[in-house]
Amino acid sequence: MxxxxxxxxxxxxxxxxxxxxxWGRPICPVVFGVQDETLVIMKSAIEAVCIASGHSTDELDPELGSNLMMFFFSDWEELRAVPDLDQMIPQLDSVVDRLVAAQANQYRAFRFDEQGAIQACFVFLRVDEALQQLGADSLALSQAVQAMFLWSQEAxxxxxxxxxxxxxxxxxxxxxxxxxxxxxxxxxxxxxxxxxxxxxxxxxxxxxx
Known part of the structure; x- marks a missing residue:
């Protein structure tokens, strides 16, 4: 232990x-950029991790609709073209510049409520060779775990x-x-x-x- x-x-x-x-509220996930079978795997992994944690999922958040948004894509530059994404991710252009320079394959951004609990999480996955080598089950479970807490960058x-x-x-x-x-x-x-x-x-x- x-x-x-x-x-x-x-x-x-x-x-x-x-x-x-x-999280201070049930997690209501939505996943973009994947096929239907992968979508099912992602949502099942989130539900499984929530159950194991003693937390819960739901279909819709009363304030945000979906509060865990996961985006799959092939190039960080694609983020600049997503409508209204700059309203969810402050200083989006500089964030994209940093991720490109670091050759990163994933990024998470969190929002918090007035108690400091996680209110929303935005997960961005650039599907490079390293992520492609992971099975869908492993990738889904790993991302679900990493969205449950505000972990340190080196966790x-x-x-x-x-x-x-x-x-x-x-x-x-x-x-x-x-x-x-x-x-x-x-x-x-x-x-x-x-x-x-x-x-x-x-x-x-x-x-x-």
Whole structure:
């Protein structure tokens, strides 16, 4: 299981600040740029991760309609042509410039409500060779996990949140699933900016064993 120090690193930003946030409302996903069979896989993965976390999904958010929007495309430049996207992503042109320069294949942007909980998440996936090598199930599950919290930029850089069983099935790593359950425990805050929060998460994980 994850230690408090390991959990702390998963929510520590590059500037050294600790920031945790989870969804404060049901997740209502919509996916653009994929075929119908992939759409079903994506939505099923989101539902499965929510169930495992103790959270929920819904068809429509009363304020936003869809609050988890996932876009699949082949070139970052395509984002500049998406109508009204600049209203969802501030300084869209400079964001696209940074992603092109970094040769990135994914980007997530979050919005938060007045309590600091996640209100919306926008996921952009440039399907390059690395992403093409992932099976649809693995890609869907990985993206679902990464949309559940405001993770640090380095949370999964050195190790995937997923594991492959002997029979070839892809699942969440047990320690990641335990962290999701702890973070979505009703007694835990929807947002935390103090690293002592990591100690509380570790205690809840240990208490559930």
């Amino acid at each position: 994850l230690t408090a120090s390991e959990i702390e690193r998963m929510f520590t930003r590059t500037d050294g600040s600790y920031v945790f946030a989870r 999964f850089q050195s190790r995937s949140p997923l594991a492959v069983l002997d029979n070839g099935t892809t699942v969440m790593r047990p320690e990641v699933a335990a962290l999701l359950r702890a973070g979505y425990d009703r007694v835990m805050p929807v947002r935390a900016d103090d690293a002592s929060h990591a100690l509380r998460l570790a205690a809840r994980i240990e208490g559930a064993l």
